Amino acid sequence: MSRPARATWHSCRVSITNSRPIRASYTGVVHPEETFRETRLPWRREARCVLASRTRSTSPCSKTDNRQGKPMVAPLPFSSSFYLPALFLLVVATAAAAVDSAGAASLDDEPPVGLELALTAIDHDDPAGFRHALDRVEETQHGEVIRRHLRTLWLLDRVNEEPAAVAAQLREYPEDPMMPRLKRRYLDYLADRSAWGEYRLVFDRAPEITPGAKRQCVYWQAEIEIEGTLAGEQPEAALATWERGRSQPKACDPVFDWLEAHDYLDEQAYRERIRAAITAGQDGLARYLVGRGPAGLATYRDRWLALRDQPASAVAERIDVEGDGEEITQGLLWLAKQDPARARSLRQRASRLELIDEAQSASVSRLAALKAAYRYEPQAFEWLQEVPVSARDHEVWTWTVRSALRHLDWSRVKQAIDAMPEEIASEREWRFWHAEAEQRLGRTTAARAVWRTLAETPDYHGFLAADRLGIRYPLPENTRRPDPPSAQTLAALQARPWLSLAFALHRLDRPEDARRLFNHALADVPEAELPALAWQADRAGWPDRASVVLARMEAFHAPQWLSTRFATPYRSLVEAQAERQSIPPAWVYSIMRRESLFMRDIGSGVGASGLMQLMPATGRWINRQAGLGLAPLRFDDPGTNIALGAAYLARMAERFGNRYPLAIAAYNAGPGRARDWLPAVPLPGDVWVDTI
Template identity: 45%
Template sequence: MIAGNPSFASYLVRAGTSRKISGLDAYFKRWDEAYKDPQGTLQQALQRYPSYPGHDEQALLIQAFKWLGRSDPQAAHDLLAQLPNSWRINSDEQAEIARVFALKAAYTRMPQAYNWLMALPASVQDKETRTWTARAALRVQDWARLKVAIKAMPVDLSQTPQWQYWLARADAELGKNLEAKARWQALVHTPDYYGLLAADRLGIAYPWPKIPPLPTMDTRAVEKNPTVQLAFYLHAAGLTDDARRAFLSALKEIPREQIPALTLLAEQSKWHDRVSIAIARMKKQDDPHWFAARFPTPWESTVDAQAKAQGIASNWLYGVIRRESLFMSDVGSGAGAQGLMQLMPNTARWINHKADLGLTTMNLHDPTTSITLGAAYLSYLKDKFNGQLPLAIAAYNAGPGRVRQWLPEDRNLPGDVWVDTILFDETRNYVRAVLSATMIYAWRESKERESNKSSQNTDNLLSLLTPVQASNPTTLSSVKPAATVVAERVAGN
């Protein structure tokens, strides 16, 4: 209990609770001290216990190693190397400790991370360690090590579009162009993030589906379902939350073969969020019949006007709206973000003043207000990060401060590398989703203009992934190949 909630021990010590229970005061103080100073605790223990420290003390020391591993991976690594056999911390427990500091090293971009992660025994290797091993190699563009890391992954992970794309990138960087092209060719059948990037790498057109009209469906049977009737009645009455719940209940109730008819009814009612949910339930996200329905363009005049006013692309604005709220204008998050563009009230007030928008009311659930403020904030972030959309998108999700922390320090980083080595899973997935949606909306716009040639003038995805500038760039004369730098750093440790 204390290992999982160390502040509990601190609380008991401060409150004096442990003094009321015989023998526990010193015990809780010891855990409190270990949590606050794990390195000092371990260093003292190495001097104090030349032999087995006892079961309770051993448990504390194992946990102290893990706490230290999360705050100072190098110190945890060095102290673990001094571990006496007499402490009886077995190989499995040592492996768990090593896993903690190796992952922390990867999260914080320490050059030792790759070697530490690769050295972990199979008992503590999982998808997280294998993924971060690959990211450690990717961040420094050590393509040979990246291939080794990907091939060490479980098959169901290594065969995903993400890692097949990076295996192809590694092949290309290592001069194996035929292998790279074959891998990219296998990805281009689907217009998702990696499919679009693969097409760009091959220099071929995007695999946009030819959108046939929705098939004729008999909706009479599904319309007779009482729960379906309730959902659409509540939706028409503006009782949105209840309507959504009823729709989800209907999805579970009706036979699977009736889901397309229910989806069509939602599409005809312009109930965009339920359309996307129903398509996902059918597992038809890539079905040409439903592809366009997943990327609707409501509030089009407002989006176009605000995008133009702020000097940003309307397809980018739509991409953010879709990811943030799935077009639910009344939605709110637990953190307090509100509306179509999920703005925090403080951010909304700040950008209203900063951009001199002159809005006197701040109803963030009003679509026009949300789009106006969100477009202005996206424009601000784009300017702040020198026009680099991936950085602006990441900042919209995680905040500008975090994005500055994620900038490369001493050399520029390819845009696709930067995106796939973002620290937070949520932000990494968010950036990829918004970028791919941005390209899909650009295609929709060109298609609606009936000008297929003009779509060739639309920036491709790779062109949006320009190199991310280093925060403390090294002079060009002193730049060494990434693999050389990594090898030197690892050798020094």
């Protein structure tokens, strides 16, 4: 069974309640696939589910801008679990109207005069209109900064026409938030014109950028053209670029020619790149390198292809001939993904013959044990415990517990958590399961003491702990909004030019630039002004930025911020589509918050688009299957996107017998994976959740 990357899939936290809390592990049972269609989880009045991201990052909300490839949401140091969809219901039912600070200047006031005119002129390539708009902007508060920003936006699409103005803008305002984009475009302009001296000067000056392979290679070419050679660490850096396992931009060819002319591309370098190409699945590149490089590389390539494609026999053959340890290790790692037991057996043999060192052996032992654990194989616990301490990372420690938990072996659960490093054992998930193991082993007093502490915090394991104790969840009876900030604090925020401009761009529906300017300005906002900024973002209908500020404030569980953290934007659209599809709107909001943090214009690394983050192919499929008749499919349109997402969630709920935890797992990771995660025998729901 293949598993998704840990950073891209999420488990569904299940808690089942009746008129009073019931222990989820006793009543929520996940059944094996053979009884899947006939058996339902015994939902009572309400099922509570939360999506949790098991990543090393503390941010469950980091997304990537689909054009720039940069984080558009600051990492959020949330706990490893999110709140329940029920909390959205609490917020919707009790949220009070926001109260303005009387007479205070506000960041969400009308945008400055001329700003919208200037943006329209930029969009329509209207120089006269742009100049007129700039004159009007100059008369407003922060007019100089707004004018600079607009001038940069104008130049971004006119580098070819106004290169001198671009160069001047970069020299004068290198710290402005849009300058990295302008610098990249100006470098491309200079490269096209072989302006080597200017290219090198601009490349080395602020602002600092991540140049990528193409611009870095052009810089090295500029060095060669001007100095006649590469010096210092440059040749080795260029060689490392050449040795990558994928084809590099054509702009790198002159640099690679220099490397070849100066004898850097020897047989060893070709071997390194062939191996990297085969590892990356770039067999065509490997074939090209064999034809271009020194004689005899075909045998080397074929050996690596065999290690990748037939690892069991190829590794055994390399051991028989006492081959290279690096080749044997990589072959064993490939084999561990297919046949962990066979990989362990061959690893032991290679170790006895001293063909691989301790670190190489440990890496194979680690991967084989983890793959067995991912497949819930009964021997996984012993294998994970055999992994040398030097190779035990967070994944090994936690899956050692999960492998015992999946088989309801409470002695081993306790043993594995007791052996964890303190920083991992102190995580709330493992504190909860350690207490559960104590309870199952007869030490009820100790277990209940831990649960009482956990139940004070309204997160997933806090809710489970409350279930175990039979007490109410630690949620407020009513939500309330925070008190409005003082006029003085609001004025201080308004006085920050980039922040003020960010809110103006948000109001004018320029979300990407608005977020970029907001993030730029946020770094300089003092702690004392953060509550006012969160209040202001919430008031402006900007829930994703409000969440970013709350994360920095660490105000996750403060009752006055619940309606801000769990906002309900696009409420009429969500409720209409939820009613149309006969699904709870709170579940739609839960997915929307987790998938996109309510942003409509962001994209995931695999091509999903905003809000509920459906892949385009999935969106087209559900549009046909559900008979929505939406055309054209504009995924950045909230109405279209929410309609598609709600229909797909409804289809997953239908497919999984209206068991929403399974439906949401299927929504996020695909129905095939959700079925793969079903246990071979009935399993308590909370155990299933924490072992997928």
